[in-house]
Amino acid sequence: MALKQLNHVNLRTADLDRLVDFYGxxxxxxxxxxPPFDFPGAWLYCGEQPVVHLVGESRPRAGHDPKLEHFAFAAEDLGGFLAHLRARKVAYWVRIVPGIELRQVNFLDPDGNHIHVDFDRSEDADLGDYDGR
Structure with a gap:
């Protein structure tokens, strides 16, 4: 077996509409x-691929304590994306991956899930952190 790519991330939330709006x-x-599941949810698409699956839940499942640290996307236009986050007052912190100089823009969704969006090292912008104010 050889893995080819990340297919999707599944997140549980007590506020489905808020997360749909945030990711949009x-x-x-x-x-x-x-699919017509018998529980609330939404599939969010990047192009033709549903990459974030949201499940609406009012309470966590008993005995189930997920430990997802983060998930990530690759993108282009680092400066434009940072301006986009600032315009929406989304706090972020930027890290440069040692050895490959990849730029990672890290932020949290409204439920506290950690996301980073990666940009090629050739992209330049103000890499200072932003506190959301």
Whole structure:
């Protein structure tokens, strides 16, 4: 077996509409087709791929304590993306990956999930952290 790519991330939330709006505004992910499950949720698409699956829940499942640290996307236009986050008052911190100089823009969604968006080392912008104010 050889893995080919990350297919999707599944997140549970007590505020489904808020996360759909956040991912739409901040990452331009759009709701699309989702199987007719018997529980609330949304599939958010990047192009033709549903990359974030949201499950609406009012309480966590008993005995289930996920430990997802983060998930990531690759993108272009670092300066434009940083301006986009600042315009929406989304706090972020930038890190440069040692050895490959990849630029990682890190932020949290409204439920506290850690996301980073990666940019090529050739992209230049103000890499200072932003506190959301």
């Amino acid at each position: 505004e901040v990452l331009d992910l759009r709701p699309g087709w989702r």
